[in-house]
Amino acid sequence: MIRVALLAGSMLAASPLAAQDHSAHGEKPASQPEMDHCAMGHLPPEQCPPKDRQEADKPTAGDMEGMNHASHGKMTDKSALGAALEEDIPARAFDGPRHAADAIWGTVAMESSRQQIVRENGGMTTGMILVERLEARIPTDGGEDGYLWDAQGWYGGDINCFVLKTEGEGKLGGALEDAEIQALYSRAIGPFFDLQAGVRFDPEPDGRTHLVVGVQGLAPYMFHVDGALFLSGRGDLTARIKAEYDQKITQRLILQPRIEAEFAAQNIPEREIGAGITRVEPGLRLRYEIMPEFAPYIGIEYEAEVTETADIARANGEDPDGLKAVIGLRAWF
Amino acid sequence: MVSFSRRNLIRSTAALAAASALPMPAWARGQSLTHAKNGFGEVSGEDIRLAIANHHFTTGSRSGHAVAVNGTVPGPLVRLREGQTARLQVTNNLDEDSSIHWHGLLLPFQFDGVPGVSFPGIKPGETFTYEFPVRQNGTYWWHSHSGLQEQAGHYGPIIIDSADPDPRYDRDYVVLLSEFTPMHPHEIMRKLKVGEHYFQRDMLTATEGDMSGEMRRMWGKMRMNPRDISDVTGSTYTFLINGHGPQDDLQLAFQPGERVRLRVINGSAMTFFNVRIPGVPMMVIQADGQDVDEVQVDEFQIGVAETYDVIVSPPNGSHAIVAEAMDRSGMGVASLTSHKGHRATPPPLREIPTLTMVDMGMMEHSGMAGKDSMGGMDHSMRDKSLVPGDVEVGPGVDMIGPSPMDRMDFPGLGLDKVGHRVLRYTDLQAKRMNPHRSVDREMEIHLTGNMERYMWSFDGKKFTAVTDDPIRFGYDERVRVKLVNQTMMAHPIHLHGHFFELVNGADHMHQPLKHTVIVQPGGTATFDLTANEPGDWAFHCHLLYHMHAGMMQVVTVRPFPEGGAA
Secondary structure, three states: HHHHOOOOOOHHHHHHHHHOOOOOOOOOOHHHHHOOOOOOOOOHHHHOOOOHHHHHHHOHHHHOOOOHHHHHHHOOOOOOOOOEEEOOOHHHOOOOOOHHHHHHHHHHHHHHHHHHHHHHHHOOOEEEEEEEEEEEEOOOOOOOOEEEEEEEEEEOOOEEEEEEEEEEEEEOOOEEEEEEEEEEEEOOOOOOOEEEEEEEEEOOOOOOEEEEEEEEEEEEHHEEEEEEEEEEOOOEEEEEEEEEEEEOOOOOOOEEEEEEEEEEEEHHHHHHHHHHEEEEEEEEEEEOOEOOOOEEEEEEEEEEEEHHHHHHHHHOOOOOOEEEEEEEEEEOO | OOHHHHHHHHHHHHHHHHOOOOOOOOHHHHOOOOOOOOOOEEOOOOEEEEEEEEEEEOOEEEEEEEEEEOOOOOOOEEEEEEOOEEEEEEOOOOHHHOOOEOOOOOOOHHHOOEEEOOOEEEEOOOEEEEEEEEEOOOOEEEEEOOOOOOHHHOOEEEEOOOOOOOOOOOEEEEEEEEEEOOOOOOHHHHHHHOOOOOOOOOOOOOOOOOOOOOHHHHHHHHHHOOOOOOOOOOOOEEEEEEOOHHHOOOOEEOOOOOOOOEEEEEOOOOOEEEEEEEOOOEEEEOOEEEEEEEEEEEEEEEEEOEEEEEOOOOOEEEEEEOOOOOOOOOEEEEEEEEOOOOOOOOOOOOOOOOOHHHHHHHOOOOHHHHHHHHHHHHHHEEHHOOOOOOOOOOOOOEOOOOOOOOOOOOOOOOOOOOOEOOOHHHHHEOOOOOOOOOOOOOEEEEEEEEOOOOEEEEEEEEEHOOOOOOOEEEEEEEEEEEEEEEEOOOOOEEEOOOOEOOOOOOOOOOOOOOOOOOOOEEEEEEEEEEEEEEEEEEEEEEEEEHHHHOEEEEEEEEEEOHHHHH
């Protein structure tokens, strides 16, 4: 658990730094050695005919058969002796209008098609709604059956998007106990992680508002993780981390271990929360993907208030932990 | 199962269209559409007319919307003659812009047919006239370069007959490979973006796949899946030969003793095919429409947008032409038969290949599976110092191969261990001598991507980031271009308006000419280009959804207009 948290944290820290690393500029490992001879003196290329060298370097078709392992170095070296560097673009290559087609069809005629080709080749925005958990929860030691939802949706481009998250639970046939909704701006900060920031509003139990900052993404070994810090309007700092892993048993049958933990930086008496780790929920769900978008599941989940929060619960005569059977649906569209 | 997912598709595309508040096209509003014919007719002569329109299409148990040209899918065979002037009037009867790109043809760039690069596109209801001299012969094809229309059926074959008679064969057939899907292409794109591995039904599971726990953990650590062979698969595609699915019983007749030329064109959006005719060897005579020295093979892999012409002399009987999808999720089948009505039995699908460490740009050493390599993996799989400074290593780049090797001798995923002769790029040699030229300049282009986010680019920059920053060549400049594949997918890279020479080990006057080159996963491929066609040209990955995600750039050859040279 802690490892996952550390991992997410370090991803968050490392990625923006790494993205600004331009130190490698100008390095061109494969062809660098060849440049010394001709290109550095900017001789006209015709004066650097590398013909014999080229041929010597090139393996012939007949050589290929047996050499898969023997001579990688030889095979990868297809650099041309005496050729100019990539960035030494001849001046004539900059000649003429910015867009050649404007000279034929006119800028006005081309402009709208140019905007369209950008939209159609990399400028796409899209979105989805994922209902991660929509389930009935049946306590194994008796007690009232409950329900829970946990869903998120996003819309946007590859780097920036808008995210909505909501979750909550209550008693079947009874009142809603907990509910929250988060509205977040999400930005890709690395190949696998997004940094998210925004607000959270809890209609239940107490209508409280929080500021949110978190990271969500895919950790090594294919763990989906989602961790966030929450600062409430009253100055209380809490945190939550979720991690889950999909193990395919068959192409359609998927076992998902999942863990969620919550933390508080201080006591929050009105919510019966003590400082420290407050709640842990490990669970195991087995789903069957009738379609990838539609997968009913069954599972078990152990839900426990821990440390000081558990003491508070016990002092109030409540049971701080319990095992629940769950049955539900994972769906997206 | 099929009907189930189709119902869902209809629901979700309708919801999508409603949600985005776009006016729904006629076909989606349930208005009746005429049925497109499976397979194509032929148009030829001095004045050719083509009309693009919405249709309905059926193959086997799948049916749905299609964009047909002259009422057929694929559209008509455009038959030209070397030396003629082609005049092609294209009418767009869709309610969106359209276009036709003449794939592999040498022509003035303004008739190349890429909206936003070579011309403004063809507006709904408009007719655009393409006119250019035909300077070559061979087998080519045409397709839409607008949106994702190509997936929906907007493509067809081109044959250019040579000015001199060709005595090498007695009969010829087009074998145009493609896919049909009832799913709307935009919905496919959305599913690729949001539902990781949505179409893949052959992933490694706890019960399937022959891989040690250690290797599984290694792939997991990299957050990659070794069964990521094709993005879109037979789970939604029916693979077509000349518009006919496997159940449509396409037959190509021959007389025993005849030399039959098969013009194999991969006109699919996303599928590499393994092509073979069990029991019948194939003599390769052309690659991408250009003559090569004859090579006899039993099988070849054809990347998207490539063409190969082969000559076969089948014995009396019925022979299955098998075009098996690279990920083995289905096949296109036709019968080459000397007995009319007699259907050949295709062999069963072979097992899906599993990627190896070489496909991740690592050296092939058995030691890679060992414990030494595990620790260093974090650094070595995305080491920014291994790529030049002009490669932008951001969220769109999920891996940098530690040591990508030249893989032009690789026959293709899943074909490296079959027990018969398989074509490799290193087998190809130009039949005619190329002009002798030395290389003026060298460049490297890195093919980059992020499998999870479904982002694809060159040098880490999507088309949106380089719209005003083309790859620049001086007219008549000879440039050696090394394509470095920093992803675990094979990419068919296509340059418009030119043929480049593969630097494949053939002597430098006989390097084979191609318009499209496959860059194998985690490997490199190198070509020499003499940039002698002035203007702006598209340069892109020919996997349709990779291009749609941004794996494209403009190549410009200047001075333009040519007068500026003086």
